[in-house]
Amino acid sequence: DVKVTQSSRYLVKRTGEKVFLECVQDMDHENMFWYRQDPGLGLRLIYFSYDVKMKEKGDIPEGYSVSREKKERFSLILESASTNQTSMYLCASSLGTGVYGYTFGSGTRLTVV
Amino acid sequence: EDQVTQSPEALRLQEGESSSLNCSYTVSGLRGLFWYRQDPGKGPEFLFTLYSAGEEKEKERLKATLTKKESFLHITAPKPEDSATYLCAVPAANYGQNFVFGPGTRLSVLP
Numbered sequence: 001d002v003k004v005t006q007s008s009r010y011l012v013k014r015t016g017e018k019v020f021l022e023c024v025q026d027m028d029h030e031n032m033f034w035y036r037q038d039p040g041l042g043l044r045l046i047y048f049s050y051d052v053k054m055k056e057k058g059d060i061p062e063g064y065s066v067s068r069e070k071k072e073r074f075s076l077i078l079e080s081a082s083t084n085q086t087s088m089y090l091c092a093s094s095l096g097t098g099v100y101g102y103t104f105g106s107g108t109r110l111t112v113v
Numbered sequence: 114e115d116q117v118t119q120s121p122e123a124l125r126l127q128e129g130e131s132s133s134l135n136c137s138y139t140v141s142g143l144r145g146l147f148w149y150r151q152d153p154g155k156g157p158e159f160l161f162t163l164y165s166a167g168e169e170k171e172k173e174r175l176k177a178t179l180t181k182k183e184s185f186l187h188i189t190a191p192k193p194e195d196s197a198t199y200l201c202a203v204p205a206a207n208y209g210q211n212f213v214f215g216p217g218t219r220l221s222v223l224p
Contacts, residue, residue, distance in 0.1 A: 004156075031210045043157075043200070043214040050210070058211070090156050099144045099204045102212070104156030 023091030117215035136201035
């Protein structure tokens with residue numbers, strides 16, 4: 001019954017590496033989002049997409065990029081990983097143009113050393 | 114600026130001890146208030162949406178209510194399995210389907 005799948009639960013990467021976080025949803029949702037979650041800072045929006053090949057910056061896009069080549073897949077890219085990008089990364093999707101609750105993935109705990 | 118605050122930051126209850134969590138929001142033109150539950154190491158799970166003041170929603174031991182400035186999540190006779198972090202969120206005024214999340218209340222229910 002998995003609906004939003006994030007490719008890795010845990011990742012350890014070295015500083016300067018290029019990191020790819022993958023997210024796939026099987027609900028035919030138009031909207032997809034990437035958040036990071038840090039203690040004391042809550043959930044912060046990195047990037048979002050309302051359609052294939054469309055992307056918009058969220059509140060903290062610096063150091064990140066995204067790709068959405070297919071409707072069901074939304075990838076987050078850390079161009080050159082840094083230790084301050086150590087965090088829990090959450091992908092979410094939602095339906096259409098109305099205001100709907102998110103379906104979240106289980107998250108990827110990324111550690112940059 | 115859109116803002117969501119939650120209180121208390123953490124709450125410890127004995128099993129069966131009812132209580133309430135608070136979510137206060139500041140947003141232009143509320144388009145709904147959403148509650149989520151998050152278990153440790155997992156993504157948040159959607160619970161409720163409330164759209165207008167006076168509205169109530171219930172699910173098992175949880176009841177969410179909404180006023181013009183805040184929402185309450187009432188937990189009646191909680192069980193240890195209700196232990197989780199509870200997040201509230203409102204749609205951001207600037208973005209269509211994006212949300213502003215509160216910091217959460219970490220609830221622990223002791224047997």
